[in-house]
Amino acid sequence: MSTLEQMYQQVILDHAKHPVGRGLVDLPSADQGHLAGESHQVNPTCGDEVTLRVDVTPEGSVAGVSWEGQGCSISQASVSVMTTLVEGAPLAEVARLDRLFHDLMSSRGKGLGDDDAEDALGDATAFTGVSQYPARIKCALLGWAALKDSLARSGALATS
Amino acid sequence: MTTTATVRPGDTAPGAASAVGLSTTELAAVRADFPLLERTVRGGQPLVYLDSAATSQKPQVVLDTEVDFYEQRNAAVHRGAHQLAEEATEAFEQARAAVAAFVGADEGEIVWQPGATAAINVVAYAFSNASLGRGGEAAVRFRLAPGDEIVVTEAEHHANLVPWQELCARTGAVLRWIPVTDDGRLDLADLDRIVTERTKVLAFGHVSNVTGAVAPVATLVAAARRVGALTVLDACQSVPNMPVDFHELGVDFAAFSGHKMLGPTGVGALYGRRELLEAMPPTVTGGSMVEVVTMESTTYAPPPQRFEAGTQMVAQTVGMGCAAQYLGELGMAGVAQHETELAAEMLKIADIPGVRVIGPLDTADRLAVVSFVVDGVHAHDVGQVLDDKGIAVRVGHHCAQPLHRRFGVAATARASASVYTTVEEVVAFREALAGVRAFFGAE
Numbered sequence: 001m002s003t004l005e006q007m008y009q010q011v012i013l014d015h016a017k018h019p020v021g022r023g024l025v026d027l028p029s030a031d032q033g034h035l036a037g038e039s040h041q042v043n044p045t046c047g048d049e050v051t052l053r054v055d056v057t058p059e060g061s062v063a064g065v066s067w068e069g070q071g072c073s074i075s076q077a078s079v080s081v082m083t084t085l086v087e088g089a090p091l092a093e094v095a096r097l098d099r100l101f102h103d104l105m106s107s108r109g110k111g112l113g114d115d116d117a118e119d120a121l122g123d124a125t126a127f128t129g130v131s132q133y134p135a136r137i138k139c140a141l142l143g144w145a146a147l148k149d150s151l152a153r154s155g156a157l158a159t160s
Numbered sequence: 161m162t163t164t165a166t167v168r169p170g171d172t173a174p175g176a177a178s179a180v181g182l183s184t185t186e187l188a189a190v191r192a193d194f195p196l197l198e199r200t201v202r203g204g205q206p207l208v209y210l211d212s213a214a215t216s217q218k219p220q221v222v223l224d225t226e227v228d229f230y231e232q233r234n235a236a237v238h239r240g241a242h243q244l245a246e247e248a249t250e251a252f253e254q255a256r257a258a259v260a261a262f263v264g265a266d267e268g269e270i271v272w273q274p275g276a277t278a279a280i281n282v283v284a285y286a287f288s289n290a291s292l293g294r295g296g297e298a299a300v301r302f303r304l305a306p307g308d309e310i311v312v313t314e315a316e317h318h319a320n321l322v323p324w325q326e327l328c329a330r331t332g333a334v335l336r337w338i339p340v341t342d343d344g345r346l347d348l349a350d351l352d353r354i355v356t357e358r359t360k361v362l363a364f365g366h367v368s369n370v371t372g373a374v375a376p377v378a379t380l381v382a383a384a385r386r387v388g389a390l391t392v393l394d395a396c397q398s399v400p401n402m403p404v405d406f407h408e409l410g411v412d413f414a415a416f417s418g419h420k421m422l423g424p425t426g427v428g429a430l431y432g433r434r435e436l437l438e439a440m441p442p443t444v445t446g447g448s449m450v451e452v453v454t455m456e457s458t459t460y461a462p463p464p465q466r467f468e469a470g471t472q473m474v475a476q477t478v479g480m481g482c483a484a485q486y487l488g489e490l491g492m493a494g495v496a497q498h499e500t501e502l503a504a505e506m507l508k509i510a511d512i513p514g515v516r517v518i519g520p521l522d523t524a525d526r527l528a529v530v531s532f533v534v535d536g537v538h539a540h541d542v543g544q545v546l547d548d549k550g551i552a553v554r555v556g557h558h559c560a561q562p563l564h565r566r567f568g569v570a571a572t573a574r575a576s577a578s579v580y581t582t583v584e585e586v587v588a589f590r591e592a593l594a595g596v597r598a599f600f601g602a603e
Contacts, residue, residue, distance in 0.1 A: 072540035
């Protein structure tokens with residue numbers, strides 16, 4: 001497989017074409033005990049952007065993620081894959097996945113070399129090839145930055 | 161090389177006359193001057209460098225000139241009585257003369273700056289300072305008051321937009337702009353209603369770094385003169401690629417950078433008509449730009465030194481002077497004709513299904529800077545697939561977000577040429593581009 005094909009794995013192309021979670025959903029009202037946050041992130045070098053909303057249960061799990069965005073296939077597919085990974089996950093697990101994905105993006109194409117970690121990342125390991133292209137790592141991280149920021153804005157990180 | 165045609169700058173197409181571009185032999189000789197073009201990329205493929213509008217590659221002679229300066233002449237300029245100081249000063253001033261001759265200016269009208277962005281900011285801040293009373297009565301032409309207007313265009317690079325927005329914010333002046341037509345040219349239909357008695361500055365790009373369109377300089381200069389406004393020309397894309405004569409164009413100020421015209425980074429130039437530079441208050445102040453300094457006050461050196469505070473980037477200026485000479489010897493009429501031929505080859509991408517060019521589709525009054533979008537594929541992804549074939553293009557908004565917004569796109573990919581670009585390279589680019597949509601399965 002060429003490095004280009006390693007970068008644009010089929011799973012990435014599929015998510016870019018049929019993204020999960022796209023289309024912003026109204027945030028739940030506070031009286032249900034849920035916490036909610038929204039974040040808008042931009043990659044100023046290329047104009048990629050994503051607006052992401054997160055809904056957190058009173059028990060501290062991600063109840064739902066919805067987003068709207070425009071950008072390259074890497075940035076859009078990455079938000080989509082992330083959405084599938086974090087929905088239903090407790091915040092501690094979300095934090096772990098965020099850390100693992102950042103480690104993966106720093107791996108220069110080598111991957112994490114840790115089966116448990118790669119199992120946890122699931123489809124997101126398809127982005128290993130992206131980490132060979134320094135200019136594109138930011139694209140893959142855009143959605144993760146939006147999730148982290150929206151969680152911070154929701155107040156859920158302070159209480160968990 | 162044959163440079164029989166007289167290509168007049170301004171409203172005339174670059175190379176519109178029957179100029180001969182570069183022959184195959186000449187082009188091969190030019191390419192041999194650029195060591196970087198010999199390298200391979202992405203697994204041993206030849207480099208196809210189509211990003212010269214962002215920065216050009218450098219001929220060996222420019223690199224050698226810089227090294228030679230450091231090895232033989234390095235010293236502070238315009239001070240010191242030793243031989244090295246003399247030689248360094250001479251090299252510095254000879255470079256100024258070379259650049260001045262290259263762009264149709266007098267030596268005293270070329271001010272060294274770290275780049276074109278800095279050069280435009282010098283003018284913008286001079287207006288600011290004059291508006292605060294600096295420069296006295298001599299600087300009255302640079303004074304702005306609330307209600308005065310500054311006119312730019314919707315096609316500007318951020319470097320010729322943001323400094324004017326900031327100047328408006330500081331002075332209460334109002335920013336207005338000339339819109340862009342659907343084919344990427346300046347829309348002059350309402351020019352007389354946009355450039356009025358209230359206009360104090362008309363700032364515009366000579367050649368758009370996105371659409372490649374050449375602005376109708378003569379028309380714009382005439383409009384500015386009718387109302388007594390000063391013109392500021394962003395000449396970054398024109399100076400490297402077509403004959404430019406600032407006296408003939410009649411602009412009041414112009415800015416251009418060294419690194420886009422085969423010269424080093426870290427150096428550019430501000431052109432100003434002599435009488436205006438003499439009247440203009442300084443912006444960056446400190447050493448080297450003064451006459452008499454007391455604890456109470458300071459008088460300033462005449463231009464260009466008044467605008468060259470601090471130790472200058474002498475090696476880069478010498479490199480930029482060498483680049484100007486290199487291009488001058490090549491002959492800019494022929495270079496412009498070469499650009500026109502390459503633009504015609506590039507514009508054939510419009511025939512590829514799903515490819516849309518942002519900018520004029522004809523080669524009249526345009527250079528070989530072609531921005532485009534591919535239906536269903538983001539510009540970054542387009543750039544990545546081309547890069548996989550060793551083809552370097554720019555992707556993004558090219559520091560022109562308002563222009564991209566005008567065309568309803570967040571990002572484009574852009575191919576751009578320079579003197580060393582070949583038709584074969586453009587053909588390779590077209591062929592690779594034709595395969596992009598299939599790679600992403602775009603319908």
